[in-house]
Every structure is written in C-alpha cells, then in structure tokens.
Amino acid sequence: MSIFSDYRVNVRSGEIGGVSGDKVYLSAPDLLVAQYQSIEKSLHRVRGVRQVRRIELIPSERRHFELDTLLRHVSYPVLSVDRDGFIVAANQAAARAFGVSHSQVAGMALQRFLPRLQLAELLRGITAPRYGFPVTVRGQEFVVDWSPIALAEAPGAVASLAGAVLTMQAREDSTAQVAPPQQILWDLDRRRESCLWLQQMAPLDEPLLICGEKGTGKSTFARAAYYLSPIAARGQLHEYAGMDFSQRQLEELKAMPDDTMVLLDDVDIAPAPQQQALADCILRGRIRPRLVFSATSLAALALPLRQLLEPQQITLPPLRAMRPALAGFIGLMLEDSAVALDSAAVHALALRDWPTNFAGLSDCLSAALAHVQGRGGATVTVEDLPLAPANEQLPWRDWGRGLTLSEQMEKVERAILVELLETLGPGRHSTRELAQRLGISHTAVANKLRKFGLSPGQAAR
Numbered sequence: 001m002s003i004f005s006d007y008r009v010n011v012r013s014g015e016i017g018g019v020s021g022d023k024v025y026l027s028a029p030d031l032l033v034a035q036y037q038s039i040e041k042s043l044h045r046v047r048g049v050r051q052v053r054r055i056e057l058i059p060s061e062r063r064h065f066e067l068d069t070l071l072r073h074v075s076y077p078v079l080s081v082d083r084d085g086f087i088v089a090a091n092q093a094a095a096r097a098f099g100v101s102h103s104q105v106a107g108m109a110l111q112r113f114l115p116r117l118q119l120a121e122l123l124r125g126i127t128a129p130r131y132g133f134p135v136t137v138r139g140q141e142f143v144v145d146w147s148p149i150a151l152a153e154a155p156g157a158v159a160s161l162a163g164a165v166l167t168m169q170a171r172e173d174s175t176a177q178v179a180p181p182q183q184i185l186w187d188l189d190r191r192r193e194s195c196l197w198l199q200q201m202a203p204l205d206e207p208l209l210i211c212g213e214k215g216t217g218k219s220t221f222a223r224a225a226y227y228l229s230p231i232a233a234r235g236q237l238h239e240y241a242g243m244d245f246s247q248r249q250l251e252e253l254k255a256m257p258d259d260t261m262v263l264l265d266d267v268d269i270a271p272a273p274q275q276q277a278l279a280d281c282i283l284r285g286r287i288r289p290r291l292v293f294s295a296t297s298l299a300a301l302a303l304p305l306r307q308l309l310e311p312q313q314i315t316l317p318p319l320r321a322m323r324p325a326l327a328g329f330i331g332l333m334l335e336d337s338a339v340a341l342d343s344a345a346v347h348a349l350a351l352r353d354w355p356t357n358f359a360g361l362s363d364c365l366s367a368a369l370a371h372v373q374g375r376g377g378a379t380v381t382v383e384d385l386p387l388a389p390a391n392e393q394l395p396w397r398d399w400g401r402g403l404t405l406s407e408q409m410e411k412v413e414r415a416i417l418v419e420l421l422e423t424l425g426p427g428r429h430s431t432r433e434l435a436q437r438l439g440i441s442h443t444a445v446a447n448k449l450r451k452f453g454l455s456p457g458q459a460a461r
Contacts, residue, residue, distance in 0.1 A: 003039060003042045003043060003046075004026075004028070004039065006042075009028050009030075009031055009035055009039065010028060010030060011026050011027065011028050012027045012028065012029060013026075013027045013058075013060075014026045014027065014058075015058060015059065015060055017059050025055075025058035025059060026058070027058050027061065031054075036054055039052075040052045071089075071091040072091055072092050074091055074093060075093060076093055076167065076168060076169055076170070077090070077091065077093045077094035077096075077097045077098075077142075077166075077167070077168040078090070078091050078093070078094060078165070078166070078167050078168075079091070079094045079105075079110075079165070079166050080149070080163055080164065080165045080166070081110050081163050081164055081166065082163040083163055085109055085110050085111055086107060086108065086109055086110070087105055087106055087107065087108050087109075087110055088106060088163065089106060090102070090105045090106065094168070097137050097138070097140070097142075097168065098113045098137065098138070099138055110166075113137055114135050114137065114144075116135065116136070117133065117135055117144070118184060128148070128199035128200075128202075128203075128228055129145070129146060129147050129148065129203075129228070130145070130146035130227045130228060130232075131145050131146075131227060131228070131229065131230050131231070131232035131233040132144075132145070132226075132227060132231075132232025132233045132234075133145075133146065133227065133232075134171070135168070137168075140170065141170065141171040142168040142169060142170055142171060143168070143169050143171055143232075143233065144166055144167070144168050145166070145167045145169075145233055146164055146165075146166055147164060147165045147166075147167075148163075148164045149163045149164055149165060169233075184220075184332075185198070185217070185220065185221065185224055186217075186329060186332050188322070188325040188328045188329060188332075189317075189322040189324060189325035189328075190317040190321060190322055191316065191317060191322065191325075194221070194314055194315070194316050194317070197314045198210075198221055198224060198225060198228065198314060199228060201225075201312060201314065202224075202225040202228035202229050203228060203229050203230060204312070205290060206311075206312050207282060207290075207291040207292070207293065207308065207309055207312060208225060208291070208292045208293070208309075208312050208313075208314070209267075209293045209294070209295060209298065209309040209312060209313040209314070210222055210225075210292070210293070210294045210295075210313070210314050210316065211294070211295055211296065211297050211298055211313055211314070211315045211316065212294075212296070212315060212316030212317075212318070212357075213296065213316075213318050213355075213356075213357055214296070214355075214356050214357065214359065215319075215354075215356040215357030215358050215359030215360060216316040216317070216318060216319070216357045216358065217316055217357075217358060218265070218294035218295075218316060219263075219265055219294060221294075221314065221316065222263045222265065222292045222293075222294050223263065225261075225263075225292050226261050226263070226292075229261060229290065231259055231260070231261045231290055232261075234259055235257075235259035235260050235261065236259075236260050236261075237260070237261050237262075237263065238252075238256070238260060238261075238262050238263070238289075239262075239263045239264075239265065240262065240263070240264045240265070241265050241266060241269075242264060242265060242266035242267045242268065242269035242270040242295075243266065243269045243270070245264065245267070245270040245271075245274055245278075246274065247274070247277070250274065250277060250278060250281065253278075253281070253287050253289065254281065254286050254287055256287075256288065256289045257288060257289070258288040258289060258290075260288075260289040260290070261289060261290045261291075261292065262289045262290070262291050262292070263292050263293075263294075264291065264292070264293045264294070265294050266294060266295065266296075267293040267294065267295050267301065267305070268295040268296055268297075268300035268301055272302045275301060275302035275304070275305045276302050276304050276305070278305060279302070279304035279305040279307075279308050280304065282308060283308065293309065298310060298313055318354070318357055319354040319357040319358060319361060320352075320353045320354055323350045326346065326349060326350045327341075327346050327350075329358070329361070330346060330349070330361075330365065333361070333362060333365055334365065334369075337369060338378065339369055339372055339373075339377075339378060339379065339380060340378070340379055340380070341368075341379070341380040342379050342380065342381055342382075344381065344382050345368075345380050345381055345382050345384070345385055348382050348385060348387060349361070349364070349385065349387075352387065364385065364386060364387070365380075367385075367386045368380045368384040368385050368386065371384045371386075372384050410452075413448060413452075414452045414454070416438075417434075417448060417449065417452065417454055418454065420434060420437060420438070421434075421454065430442075431443075431445045431446045431449070434449075
C-alpha cells in the first residue's frame with residue numbers, strides 16, 4: 001500500500017476474489033490516468049504480481065449495481081427496513097406506491113406509509129418470516145411478505161435481527177375472505193418459549209395443537225400461525241368453533257384445497273364422535289388443508305385425536321406462572337393509553353391468580369382506566385382496581401391435620417427448595433442465585449439447605 005500512498009491515491013476499499021482467490025481488487029474512484037500509469041509500472045516490480053488491469057467496478061460494486069438494476073425492473077414494491085423501522089432501500093415501484101420520489105424514500109419511517117402495520121411487534125425480536133399481511137397504501141390493497149434480515153453469526157437469535165425485507169403484492173381479488181388482524185403475541189417470560197415454538201412449527205404441514213387455559217391466548221396464537229405460514233401469501237383462512245363443529249363442517253373441510261388453513265377453536269368441546277371422525281379423516285389423507293387446533297389440554301381430547309396431535313402441540317403458560325413479567329404485560333396492554341399504574345397497584349394485581357388469565361386482567365384494567373378517567377386522574381392506584389378480597393380455597397385444613405404450624409411451614413419450605421433446585425439444574429445452585437429467586441438473604445438460604453439436608457443430588461431423588 002506504500003506505492004499508493006507515495007502517489008497520494010486514496011484507496012476506499014479492497015477485496016480478494018477470482019476463481020482461485022488469487023486476485024486483489026482495490027477501489028480508488030478518484031484515480032487519474034497519469035497516476036494509474038505510474039502505479040502500474042511500480043506494481044509490476046512487486047514480487048508475485050503478474051498483471052495489473054483497470055476495471056470500472058470491483059466485484060462487490062458490480063453485484064450491488066446488478067441488484068439495483070434488478071430491483072428497478074421489478075414491477076412490485078420491494079424495500080428493506082432497519083431495526084428502528086426506517087426504510088434503508090426501496091425500488092421504483094415502492095416509491096410510486098408510497099407517492100414519493102425514489103431519491104427521498106430512503107430514511108423515511110415505514111409507519112408513515114403503513115400506519116396499521118404492527119411494526120413494533122415485527123421488529124421486536126420475531127426472527128421468523130411472516131406472510132400475507134393485508135395493508136392499504138393510498139387506497140390500494142396489498143399483501144405484504146416480511147422476511148427478517150438475520151446476522152450470520154446467530155441467525156436464530158433475537159439479537160441477530162438486523163431489519164427485514166418487505167415485498168408487496170397487489171390484491172387482485174377484492175372479494176376474497178377478509179384476513180384476520182395481525183396478532184400481537186407478547187413474548188415475555190415463559191411465553192417467549194411458546195412464541196419460538198410457534199415460529200418453528202407454524203410453517204410445517206402437520207396439524208398443530210395449541211393448549212392453554214381460558215384467556216391464555218390460544219386463538220391469538222392460532223391466528224398468528226396463519227401469518228407465519230407460507231399459506232398466508234397465496235391461500236385462504238377458515239375458522240370454526242368447536243361447539244358448532246358437525247358432520248357438515250367436516251364435509252366442508254374435505255372439499256377445501258391444500259392452500260387453505262383451517263383454525264378449529266376449542267376442539268375439545270366438539271362432540272367425541274366428531275373428534276374421532278376428524279382424526280380418521282386426517283389419518284386417511286382425506287383432509288388437505290393445514291389444520292390448527294386449540295384446546296384446554298391434550299387430555300381433554302378424544303383418544304384418537306389426542307394421539308394424532310401429541311407430537312405437534314404448544315402449551316401456553318397461565319398468567320399466574322409469569323408473575324415476574326406481569327408489569328411488562330400490563331405495560332403492553334396500556335401501551336396506547338396515557339395512564340400508568342403505580343407500583344402498589346401492580347403488586348396488588350400480581351397477588352391474584354387470574355383464573356381467566358389475560359382476559360380477566362384486560363377487563364380489570366379496562367374498569368380501572370374508566371375509574372381513573374372518571375375522577376380525572378393520570379395514575380391507576382390500588383383504589384381504582386375492582387378487586388374484592390380474595391377468598392382462596394387452599395388445601396391446608398386436610399393436608400395439615402396432625403401437624404403444627406411450624407411443621408407445616410417446614411414441609412412447604414422444603415418442597416419449594418427441592419422444586420427450585422430441580423429447576424436450576426446441576427452447576428447452578430449457588431446460594432446467592434437461590435436467594436435472588438426467593439427474595440431472602442443467601443445466608444438464610446444456606447441455613448435452610450443445611451437444616452433440611454438438601455443438595456442438588458438429594459433434591460433429584
């Protein structure tokens with residue numbers, strides 16, 4: 001490189017290429033003819049240099065030029081966005097669809113043109129492709145395919161998401177069935193694992209079962225599976241309720257094409273003979289659409305359908321199992337509201353068991369917001385929450401017969417420690433980590449482990 005510095009030539013970039021990797025390409029856009037002639041003679045005197053040639057574009061620049069040319073000639077809009085939702089690049093068709101100059105579209109916020117697209121949710125760590133989002137741009141109907149851009153170092157990790165590429169196809173059939181709204185999955189705490197499983201299983205062809213208690217979001221996950229499947233880009237969606245599923249609906253399923261997704265909600269409520277007939281049709285290949293079911297639990301299904309769906313199931317955790325993330329869920333629910341909850345109100349909500357899960361929490365927050373607005377406040381306090389004193393039915397009376405209060409507490413403490421040790425697993429049982437989980441000092445944890453004679457090996461037995 002000293003030769004270039006001697007002639008005051010600015011080398012912007014370089015790369016190694018060629019069939020055998022024996023060529024070196026250097027980009028020097030401001031190189032004058034006289035400089036090149038002088039440098040050429042000097043380079044020929046360098047050992048190993050057999051030929052010096054001047055070209056218009058180095059390989060990477062040529063690839064970019066060819067890609068730009070291809071994109072300019074694509075008739076439908078194609079664009080890319082970064083993690084903050086700003087447009088990085090777009091073709092002429094995208095600029096025309098957005099009604100702006102092609103030179104202006106880069107750097108503009110995508111939300112300006114697609115205000116109804118749940119952009120924050122798509123950019124918040126969902127690394128799987130999404131298909132068939134219905135959007136409207138300046139009165140024209142499109143369907144959007146969303147392809148995440150992941151870094152090569154960790155293509156499946158959340159931190160790898162660098163942005164996304166969007167392709168927009170005009171909707172030709174305006175009479176087609178209206179697609180469901182985009183689904184927000186709220187992938188916090190243990191729910192994150194369920195979201196990752198959905199990303200992996202939604203594009204497959206086998207029937208999928210989503211289990212969970214009332215209000216955990218089974219229908220939300222089932223509809224999200226539609227947009228995570230390539231079927232959304234070309235096919236249709238049909239939804240059935242388990243309580244209304246009969247022989248007529250089964251015959252409709254048999255007549256549907258394979259580019260269709262069918263959501264059967266609360267399949268465990270369907271009559272057992274219909275569940276058996278449905279399982280028989282699936283096994284015999286008489287149903288071609290992709291099937292997504294929801295149920296309270298796998299055990300609630302008829303035996304043939306249970307055996308069929310057991311390998312392809314996702315179980316959603318109840319809200320009471322995610323108490324550490326309750327404040328985060330509340331923040332997502334109140335994202336579009338100017339009202340916030342104080343810490344005491346959040347703590348009061350975390351003490352509830354929420355048998356109806358997110359449905360019950362949502363209704364509780366709606367009532368609290370109405371109360372706050374009625375008094376002209378800006379913060380939800382405990383007094384705004386419509387919570388009656390809990391009347392918990394716990395099994396202590398029968399379970400604790402013949403035991404003193406101290407003996408009962410010791411049994412409960414030991415069971416909690418055993419379960420926590422098993423959850424952490426070998427090598428992750430420091431008293432400080434246990435203390436952080438339990439909210440007590442590590443000295444108290446060490447004393448209790450010694451008192452109960454517990455160690456990771458003993459806890460597993």
